[in-house]
Amino acid sequence: MSVVLSGVKLDNPVIPASGCFGYGYGMAEFYDINILGSISFKGTTREARYGNPLPRVAECSAGMINAVGLQNPGIDAVVAEELPKMRAVFRKPIVANISGFSIDEYVECCEKITKEEQVEIIELNVSCPNVHGGGMSFGTSPESVAEVVRAVKKVVTKPLYVKLTPNVTDIVAIAKAAEEAGADGICLINTMLGMRIDTRTRKPVIANKMGGFSGAAVFPVAVRMVYQVSKACKIPVIGCGGVESAADVIEMMMAGATAVEVGAANLRNPYACKEIIEALPAEMERLGIEKLTDIIGIV
């Protein structure tokens, strides 16, 4: 079941997605998290952030919308407090998810996190608004994605993956821009922009009005984008979006993913990743798959 992401060997391709697993140690209250391939930790910024006002979450058919707003304790507290707690219970490679509102912020955070033991992959979340670019998300233009990747690439010593937003017209152009700028891999998809209205109060359910839609409903969109990007790029792709089962993991890998992140499913079922990993061997046997690496991008 093992896979390799830019030289980093994972025992299996299953990675809890950023924002759905905290810094891991909280989930160790449910099961031994060393069964996981890796963990992508909660999106971390330079400064501590409280995030958006409440309510931050809304129910949807086969999914949910969240507008947490990147609440996190800030890079220094993550390095000093969260990572030691994470390493105390988790001995596998860690994916460090880094966010920023300016190129300087990305660079500063990555410079710090790249030195950390057990952080084997850095995952840049480029879905946040660029405060110097009129608030438009870094991830919505090939030029700004390339710019942030080039800047960060100069300071990191670990493989750099870029987590892309699906809220764009041409995902392939953006993925290729990241690849040409030196990214070692692509992760997609982040959440899709969505909204719910409480028809009784005639107001948006979420205080921030809009938020990121995730869950089983977005799976076909994720499979499509993973397929398009993996065909267009040479660098590995981590597939993410609506994965809930071992069958979904295999489908995502057939679309072109080398590893697979599981997000919202953890929030309903804290054992989701464990159950998926445990179900993978039987699903592989049922489909006549000897090694998972044999099916990556087979479609």
Next chain:
Amino acid sequence: MYKRDKYTVVSNRALSAKTMLMVLEGDTQYIDCAGQFVNVAIEGKFLRRPISIFDYDEKSISLVYDVVGEGTKAMSQMEEGTVLDLLTGLGNGFSEDADCQHPALLGGGVGCAPLYNLAKKLLARGVKPVVILGFNSAADVVTQDMFLQLGVECYVATVDGSVGTKGFVTDVIREKGLECDYFYACGPMPMLRALCKSLEWPGEVSLDERMACGFGVCMCCSVETRSGAKRICKEGPVFSKEELIWK
């Protein structure tokens, strides 16, 4: 520690037009104090529904809940024998051993729920609380009879004055001239704000918010406190009066 397990509905009945009492049987060993909650998975709904524990013993959990949306409506229609997937052991509940001799238990609407087991715990250690419950109208009044059966004083306030004191729980405190040394409260935010601002007694309140996970990883229910951001599902739902910031 947390526990996910299957629980069987043994009864599910209406206490009023909108409030239900569901009793479930199953493993309760991870519930360790009054004021904790369970997160209920409902078929066809993506997110679980966080519901306060009204009461529990070695093998059963009682939930008092309002039917407010599709999820709780589905719960209200569940028959005896229905098997539910619950997460238990969630949240930091009330301090059952708070330094007090005569505490007030103040509930607003369905916020009466977590106070019931608390009243039992307090009685068990020889502390006799006074319970005051606030509702909109006489038709909404629930659980007063159950508190009375415990042998505690239990007063009711209604906004329209159709039963009990007209007004809010604070009006009962004033009218009866109640002298307490501590308070425990659960109810809508405006009520909790009013209590924390007006009562001189030390106390603690249980907050209610939309949640996703219920076990502290998604950050959907964080509240700013005097000691930084806290998760209502993990460090809460109960916070001391001093810890909360009322704007």
